Amino acid sequence: MRQKSSLIKDKEAVKAMRTACGISSQLHTLSMTGAVVGLTEKELAQKISRVYETTEAGSWAYPMLVGAGSRTTIIHAQPTQKKIKEGELVLIDMGIKYKGFASDITRTWPAGKKFTKEQKTIYEIVLTAQKEVIKATRPGETLTGLHALSKEILLEGLLCHKVISKDEFSEVFPHKTSHWIGRLVHDACPYFNEDETAVKLEAGMLFTVEPGLYLKNRKDKYNNIGVRIEDVVLVTEDGCEVISSVAKEVDEIEELRAYC
Ligand code: GLY
Ligand code: MN
Ligand code: MN
Numbered sequence: 598m599r600q601k602s603s604l605i606k607d608k609e610a611v612k613a614m615r616t617a618c619g620i621s622s623q624l625h626t627l628s629m630t631g632a633v634v635g636l637t638e639k640e641l642a643q644k645i646s647r648v649y650e651t652t653e654a655g656s657w658a659y660p661m662l663v664g665a666g667s668r669t670t671i672i673h674a675q676p677t678q679k680k681i682k683e684g685e686l687v688l689i690d691m692g693i694k695y696k697g698f699a700s701d702i703t704r705t706w707p708a709g710k711k712f713t714k715e716q717k718t719i720y721e722i723v724l725t726a727q728k729e730v731i732k733a734t735r736p737g738e739t740l741t742g743l744h745a746l747s748k749e750i751l752l753e754g755l756l757c758h759k760v761i762s763k764d765e766f767s768e769v770f771p772h773k774t775s776h777w778i779g780r781l782v783h784d785a786c787p788y789f790n791e792d793e794t795a796v797k798l799e800a801g802m803l804f805t806v807e808p809g810l811y812l813k814n815r816k817d818k819y820n821n822i823g824v825r826i827e828d829v830v831l832v833t834e835d836g837c838e839v840i841s842s843v844a845k846e847v848d849e850i851e852e853l854r855a856y857c
Contacts, residue, residue, distance in 0.1 A: 604777060604786045605801035610698060611831060614779075614803060617695035618829050618841040620652050621702050624691060625843040629850065632857040634683050634708050638663040638676035641687070649693065658699035658782045662690035665708060669823030670811040672772060683709045686716055688823055692782065699782040701805050702841045703827035710854045715818045717847060719810055722754030723824045724845060726808040730774060734830055734837035739795035740775045740788060740804065747774040747808045760812070760819055769811055775804045778829055802832045803840075 606614065628645050636644075642663045649657075664674030666685035674688070681687060685708045692700035705720065707713075712720060726747045733746055751770055755761045761769060777784035784803075789795055809825030828841040844850050 599784070599786050601787055601790070601796060603779070604784075604796070605799055606779060606803055607801075610779065611801070611803075613696040613698040614700065614829065614831070615840050616653070617658070617693055617698050617700035618702070620654050620695060621692045621700040622842045624648060624652070624693070625689065625702055625704050626853070628689060629704065629706055629844065629853045630856050633665075633681045633687060635680065637678045637680050638665055638668070638674075639678060641681065641689075642676040645689075645691065652693070654693035654695060655697070656694045658692040658694045658701060662688070662703075664688045664823065667813065667821040669705065670813040670821060671823070672809070672811065672825075681708045684713065686712075686822060686824065688825060690825065690827065697780055699778055699780065700829055700841065701778055701782050701807075701827060702829065702843060703807060703809075703825045704843055704845065704850075705824045705826065706850050707854055710857065711851050712847060713818075716822055716824075718758050719760070719812065719819065719822050720824050720847060722751060722758070723808050723810055723826050724847075725754060726750040726774075727806055727826045727828070727845075730806050730808070731828070731830060731837060731839060734798065734806075734832060735835060736797070736799050736832060738798045740773075740798075741795040743806070744774040747806075751808060751810060755810070770809065771811070772807075772809065774808050775806055777802070777804050779803060798832045800832050800834050803829060804832075805829055
């Protein structure tokens with residue numbers, strides 16, 4: 598475990614992280630503008646890899662994850678020979694390293710041109726949670742506090758749309774909202790102080806905001822809908838800055854998908 602002090606990144610590190618996130622964002626945006634129906638998850642991953650070869654990226658930060666349809670509900674879906682079909686969602690979790698610093702971005706979007714009604718409902722619940730966590734990020738906050746906020750918003754959205762009952766919540770959101778990021782995609786810095794209180798955020802810290810919902814083994818129209826939205830944020834003196842930059846509003850995504 599690295600020292601707490603290494604959570605605060607210097608200017609050079611932040612600059613490298615910005616470039617890493619910039620390159621990864623471009624790869625995500627490109628993948629979102631291409632036709633994917635009929636391709637396999639592996640073929641889509643290969644397409645992205647061919648563009649990656651033309652960038653300044655040093656390496657991948659982690660093996661790219663691509664899941665379509667029911668496989669969006671697998672948190673870490675390695676790309677397979679599954680063919681991507683019209684009406685399905687595609688979830689890509691992908692990030693490169695630049696000058697030794699990692700990026701980590703996830704986007705979920707329709708294989709065709711538009712989200713279905715149910716996909717859009719779930720997507721908007723996740724997007725609201727992600728944006729509210731980003732809004733609440735500032736020095737003095739903690740990742741524990743932000744995770745509690747994320748859970749509250751996801752649960753409220755699901756209950757409001759009568760998607761699940763309260764006791765099913767941990768099954769549909771089984772991971773944390775955030776992790777530190779730096780030279781490693783999961784930067785090995787402490788989350789708690791020696792007295793077991795949560796580490797408070799300070800300017801210069803970098804972490805991910807990645808709420809998700811994974812709905813499976815259901816008999817209704819919400820079955821096989823998995824959505825995660827993940828960005829990298831930098832804590833600033835009075836809030837935070839999102840340093841990854843890929844479309845995430847429903848209308849922005851549908852505009853990009855309209856070209857495919
Ligand atoms: N790419 C792994 C994660 O999001 O933590
Ligand atoms: Mn992550
Ligand atoms: Mn990720």
